[in-house]
Amino acid sequence: MHIFFSISTFACIVLFGLASPNRIVVILIAIWTLILSTVSLLNISLLFPPSFALVLVSTILLSISYYRLSKNLNLGIYYLLGIHIIRIPVEFILFQLYKKKMLPIEMTFLGWNYDLFFGITAVLFLIYSRPNPKILTSTLFKLWNILGICSLFEVVIIGILSSPLPLQSLAFDHPNIAVLQFPFVLLPTIVVPIVILSHFHLLGNRTAIENR
Secondary structure, eight states, X not given: OHHHHHHHHHHHHHHHHHHOSOHHHHHHHHHHHHHHHHHHHTTOOSOSHHHHHHHHHHHHHHHHHHHHHHTXXXXXXXXXXXXXXXXXXXXXXXXHHHHTTSSOGGGSTTTTOOHHHHHHHHHHHHHHXXXXXXXXXXXXXXXXXXXXXXXXXXXXXXXXXXXXXXXXXXXXXXOOOGGGSTTTXXXXXXXXXXXXXXXXXXXXXXXXXXXX
16 A cells, blocks of 8 residues: 555656646655655654644645646646546555554545545546547536535545544544555645645636647
8 A cells, every 4th residue: 555655646746747847846845745754754743733733734835835836837737637537546545544444434435535536537537628628618627626626625624633633523433543654644745735736727727728
């Protein structure tokens, strides 16, 4: 699982880098990935509330910075769609983590996580959009992106509320301990922000889509 998740994370970063002509964005992501990986590999606990809050706030601020640096650029639409396909293997990895009692069932496709649906439909959009690029400017595609963002925020909230922290309010039998360890710490701090950003870019890059 560790190897497959690491490969999925690396693929996510590479696709986002290929989508964006702004190399500063990729450098920031690489630095943040290195910092988080080092912290988790050194067993520096993220369970301490201030540490957890610092990581969460830093991820949010960096995500906003990523978007501000890239929002006016014409990003690679098909690379952005490719990022969502990575949600498919990640979902099966999360299911294996649930079976090992490292996170709650609510965070899997058997619970309230619908990433498998968005991964599969991303494949369909990618295939259909090659001969019919107008589908990427349709109301259906816009709705798909909005629902995808909402779905991700839902899982993030579940992940926080199921973590063994003072604010834990659900999944006491299967607390979310996986994302506090390497390499799964990169799920809420690297993979999820990149997927959310790609949704926002797919919503905002209408001109680039229309020129396809």
